[in-house]
Amino acid sequence: MITSRLMVLRRAVCVSWLSSCVRKQNYCSSAKKTRVREALTSLDSGSSIRIQGWVRSVRLQKNNLFLHVSDGSSLHPLQVVASSDLNTRGLTFGCAVDITGSLEKSPSHKQRVELQAQKIEVVGECNPVDFPFKIKGHHSLEYIRQFPHLRCRTNVFSSLLRIRSEATAAIHNFFRDNDFVQIHTPVITSNDCEGAGELFQVEPAGNEHSLDEENPHFFSVPSYLTVSGQLHLEVMAGAFPAVYTFGPTFRAENSQSRRHLAEFYMVEAEISFIQSLEELMKVMEELFKASTEHLLSHCAEDVELFHKYNSPAHREQVNLMLKRSFNVISYTEAIEILNHSSEQFTFKPEWGCDLQTEHEKFLVKHCGNVPVFVTDYPYDLKPFYARDNEDQPRHTAAAVDLLVPSVGELCGGSLREERLELLKTRLARTGLDSTYAWYLQLREFGSVPHGGFGMGFERYLQCVLGVDNIKDTIPFARFSHSCPL
Known part of the structure; x- marks a missing residue:
């Protein structure tokens, strides 16, 4: 038998x-x-x-x-x-x-x-x-979202979970095949990598864990759920040419949007000895295309289910993204494109202001519905670790975002500031020099030019499958005012 x-x-x-x-x-x-x-x-x-x-x-x-x-x-x-x-x-x-x-x-x-x-x-x-599900009933993603403990029983969500599993394998395969070392970065950390302050603080629950008045924190310092593993990857980039991590990250954003979750998965990579954004963008584009091609060949019927019933004609969009080279424009060029368009934006595009989702989607459409890299953002828009473009007329950073159809920003990355004195100056100006003394020390002992990026895994699935709401790409969605199970 x-x-x-x-x-x-x-x-x-x-x-x-x-x-x-x-x-x-x-x-x-x-x-x-x-x-x-x-x-x-x-x-x-x-x-x-x-x-x-x-x-x-x-x-x-x-x-x-x-x-x-x-x-x-x-x-x-x-x-x-x-x-x-x-x-x-x-x-x-x-x-x-x-x-x-x-x-x-x-x-x-x-x-x-x-x-x-x-x-x-x-x-x-x-x-x-x-x-709640019927044999011949049509169950939309929005309807089954009401039943997070049961929706895996439906065809559409079981397909999503198989796709998610295969996409995870594809991403790991890409990094393994390109000699990246996987690093398990911590979920609990004492740093705010992004500097946006959207953190979940971690402390014990219950009186049995009460601490002394002089040291009220369990870890002796304030600790948080990680918003990014980047800084820990930078540590490892001092010993390996290429490293990556793939795990949960957390943002305390009070948002009900179709693009944000409080808990989501991030693919992050850090590469030593690179000195140009072109090198970084090459890895980002290859990761996207290799993972997507793997997914389409190994999970064809499940992907087809989404393309046929959830997002008709989206397969042509995916094929176009795989066939064409990604576009590259500077932030300054992006602002000029937006200002010369006839589109009526809710947020007026101005140099020095961050791009909004409506701007990002318009830029992708303007570039033929092919993903587009936007480079060289204003220096003050980017975190302290982004490398200063000293040779440009306007003060910009060597940072890049990858914008994709329907979603907007998928990846964000930069060259890191390896020059100790410049980094010291910026950290001192923001009052973070004592907090990140260890980060400065990395530049004192064998530092090399390096850079890295992060890709939102759920947004990647949105992009490939044509899923409108990010809450439908993760087994158990966590967002403000919602944490069932």
Whole structure:
């Protein structure tokens, strides 16, 4: 007998496979999915298998019961045919089942094989009356967002989660293939990397953790949930040519927008021995394209579901982004483009002011709906670590943002200020010289020119899938006035 916990069915071929162990005769393997898939594709008709999953549909005919069962590993469920004589008490849409039977050639052109059930066990019953999702109901992303504990049961959100998992693997593969070292940067930190003050402070709860009056902080200093792992990556960039981190970050933004979350995931990289934004932008563009190409080839049907039902015609947009080279303009050029347009902006574009979302989206559209790098921002708009462009007429920093269609800013990065005296001056001017004494010390011991960037993972998914609201790209959305579960 073959026990299967993962099932992948395609129009041309219907197979089942295991993530951990597959047994056929004396064959046992925990190898890659492709090897397991090849082994099970060769199953003879009549092979005995066992599946475990959740019922997606139930259809009763005179002599037979037809079920579609999914375990979340694929968009396509497996058809199960059972005799009406079998004990099917509690068998309803949404229930969990454990089924044993034989794999047979299907008479229907919709699937190659089906499972002829010999035994059906209802492991977990489901009340179909109160269950918020219906067999034939159309469930929008906005509707299922009301049920964060149940929305993974729907086709659209299970597809999103598989896409998210595959995109994570693609990003790690890119950095591994390019010899980056992964660094696990801390979630709790004593620095405010961005300098915006949008921090969640961390202190123990309850009187049992009470501290003395002279030192009221658990870590002896104020500590926060991280807004970025960049400064810790800069530490590591003093020992490795290229490092990256991929983990949760937190911003205490009182925002209900479609682009912001209080907890989200960031991909951040730091590269030593680079001296131009062009080098940095090359890595950013390659990361985007390599990850997206991987996603489209390894998660094609799940991505197609979003492109077909959630964002029609978005696939053409994605293909264009992959085909074309990204545009590059300076911040000064961007302001000129905005001021010469006929668009009526809510926020007037002025040199020295940050670009708003409406400005970013317009610039992308102006550049042919292809991602655009905006470089050389006003020096005072960027944090203390951004390198000073001393040779430019206006006081700018060697900083860059990557703007993408529908989303706006996806990535932000800069060359870092490696010149000790310039860095000392800026930190002193902002009153941070004592707080970041350790950061200054990095420049005293073997410092090199370096730079880095961060990419919002959920915004990346928004961009590739055409998802309008960022709350629909993460398993459990956290934003102001909302923290269920």
